Amino acid sequence: MCFAMKRLGSTVLTLFVIWHTCDSGNVLVYPIEGSHWINMKILIEALHSKGHSITVLQSDKSWYIKEDPLFYETITLISSFRSGTHDVVYEMVVNMFEDKCLMKKLNESQFDLVLADPGLGAGAILAYYLQIPLVFNVRWTTTGEGHFDIAPSPLSYIPLTGTGFTDKMTFKQRLKNILHYFLTFYQKYVLIKPKYQAICDKYLQPKVDFFELQQAADIWLMRADFVFEFPRPTMPNVVYMGGFQCKPSNPLPQDLEVFVQSSGDHGVIIMSLGASVTQFPPDVAADLSDEIAAAFAELPQKVIWRHTGDKPATLGNNTLLVNWLPQNDLLGHPKVKAFVAHGGTNGVQEALYHGVPVVGLPLFFDQYDNLLRLQQRGAAKILSFETLDKTVFLQALQEVLHDPFYRMNMQRLSRLHKDQPMKPLDQAIFWIEFVMRHKGAAHLRTESYKMPWYAYHSLDVIGFLAFMAFTAVFLTVISIRYLFCRFCLKRKMKYE
8 A cells, every 4th residue: 555655656756847847947037137137037046936936137237136046047148338228238248149169058057938128128039040939028018018019108198208198188297208209219210220120131031020029028027007007009919917026024134123113103214216216316416315315214113214325414213224134024114104116117116016105206217107107196296496495305205104084095095906816926927928838929919019110090991081082072173064064065056
């Protein structure tokens, strides 16, 4: 009996190993630095936990992406540039294609899928070259917000990032929105596309259009959630995983827990300007830190502030300065009452997940737009650096802390976000594995990107119908004139 059970167990284990091996995939990742990498690493670790092999392409100038043999292998690409621009990517991709040994290795590795961040264009080029499916981990593409590259985007109610508009625009705002679109159109085709198109022309098949490569991605994993975003048209191959990086909080380190508990019933405020910014930019205001610290000092709450540089002269005893803080774990702590944030996507989504209202201090790019979406839903208050001083900041903090309107609205958004049939991270992993199982997802992808712009907007059909209508009217007028002239001629001849 024992022998039979052991044999059965061995057979089951063998079958499991065979199934697990057959089901595992080989994934090539082309990420972006900074907070983008923080998001990508979460997907990589989740894929690794499912038994997939991961290879990450990184720059030799990388400051975030580090070797981690526990989760992935790395291949280093050479670049002489140090800034994260499209010029850097151009040089790295050219060096990659010129390295025959590297390209031979990539071809022989039999990757099942490329997982890329389309904020830079190399991932789409590489997937086409290797002739394997492409999945995007996307919030931004090379030219702007991801939806504008994949889905119908009426400018009458879909504001472009950077405009600071909502989905309810006045005539003047709609005019500005369209002008802003033409500016991005210029950047897209004049400043950005030529760099990547030059790579396509040199190393890929003739007449391969770079933007078509991007739009041909099988699945777009969109770091967005309609609890947070304005409603808009979308496409079948867009999968929403907004807040996928969010998770229940873990216990705080002992020193932080002691500090938080010392706040009593007043609670705690946390402040962070994100992963890339730890202090105010020098050009904003030389003494802005002192103004912020002075406002904090007048509050009964305790404050944990991620700040480096000189210690503010007005720092109160209730404020703890730290070089790093466990943001997710703090936001999930029941004593945290408000979050002072710059409005980055990750921080905003974590605050929404844990139901903590926000005082927003946007610095650049999409941060104001992110905070605006929370403010429109009654869950945040936005301040401007141009008018910020101790009094303004203190009033905003007291309003968000003491008006239950903010916390109630943020907690309502949190409940809506969590009420889903599948966790966002699980959904993302499912669709990545779906693409690997089925060698793509072409049945979900529209082919409209292959149409000329005039055909996409049916201008040729409208022109044809207009021509036919004009012809019909013209022939009708000519016929009437001809009949009228004949009638008049007959009457004239009759009288004569």
